[in-house]
Amino acid sequence: MILLHHIPFSRSFRVLWLLEEMGLRAELKHYSITDGSLRAAEFKAISPVGRVPALEIDGITIFESPAIIEYLAETRPEHGLGRMPGDPERVAYLEWLGFGETQASILGSLNMQHLFMGDPTPASPVMMKLEAARLGATLKAMDRVLADREWLLPSGFSAADTMMGFNLFSAPYYVRLDRFPNVQAYIAQIEARPAYQKARELDGQQEFYKQDFYDVPEA
Numbered sequence: 001m002i003l004l005h006h007i008p009f010s011r012s013f014r015v016l017w018l019l020e021e022m023g024l025r026a027e028l029k030h031y032s033i034t035d036g037s038l039r040a041a042e043f044k045a046i047s048p049v050g051r052v053p054a055l056e057i058d059g060i061t062i063f064e065s066p067a068i069i070e071y072l073a074e075t076r077p078e079h080g081l082g083r084m085p086g087d088p089e090r091v092a093y094l095e096w097l098g099f100g101e102t103q104a105s106i107l108g109s110l111n112m113q114h115l116f117m118g119d120p121t122p123a124s125p126v127m128m129k130l131e132a133a134r135l136g137a138t139l140k141a142m143d144r145v146l147a148d149r150e151w152l153l154p155s156g157f158s159a160a161d162t163m164m165g166f167n168l169f170s171a172p173y174y175v176r177l178d179r180f181p182n183v184q185a186y187i188a189q190i191e192a193r194p195a196y197q198k199a200r201e202l203d204g205q206q207e208f209y210k211q212d213f214y215d216v217p218e219a
């Protein structure tokens with residue numbers, strides 16, 4: 001049995017998507033970011049600061065999405081989705097796994113300030129503007145790389161691409177993507193993948209974003 005601790009439209013989508021790419025189906029245990037369920041002692045025993053995803057598989061429990069993604073790629077090499085030590089793309093692959101979290105941490109900060117602080121007055125428009133610009137810089141870096149290839153690695157789709165699950169749903173709420181045509185083409189390619197489409201069906205309804213775009217409020 002595979003059990004994924006999950007919130008729709010969050011980093012746990014990365015794992016849901018990679019499992020589908022591998023033809024594996026997890027049972028989902030749902031949480032909400034706002035109802036306190038992530039802070040329950042039972043969940044913190046699995047994920048020490050109460051974050052999703054966590055994955056129960058092969059008799060172990062793993063938290064941190066890059067660790068889960070890498071574990072799945074290494075233990076299921078027949079799918080060819082990892083780049084193992086010795087592979088010429090190994091370093092680039094590891095860089096993209098880390099890059100996924102660099103970008104996601106900016107999104108986490110923007111989500112916190114725009115969506116989760118309750119009373120928005122303590123949020124800082126200066127920080128919101130800065131974080132939106134930093135997010136734009138990560139998209140610009142991707143856009144440059146994607147100018148001459150379809151996927152993050154030259155040899156083709158890999159588990160590193162699944163790290164962009166969550167990031168690429170969330171980014172358009174804060175940065176207009178028309179500045180990044182290669183990222184837009186990349187998203188279209190991702191959306192055409194049957195495993196991605198199935199994972200989106202299984203993901204569930206997001207409950208965070210209430211409008212199409214979040215501008216920086218006037219200071």
Ligand SMILES: N[C@@H](CCC(=O)N[C@@H](CS)C(=O)NCC(=O)O)C(=O)O
Pocket residue numbers: 007010011012033038050051052053063064065066101108166
């Ligand atoms: N680096 C961790 C970050 C996990 C994380 O922050 N997940 C978010 C959802 S996208 C979460 O659980 N947030 C709950 C909270 O911050 O309380 C990973 O990649 O798994």
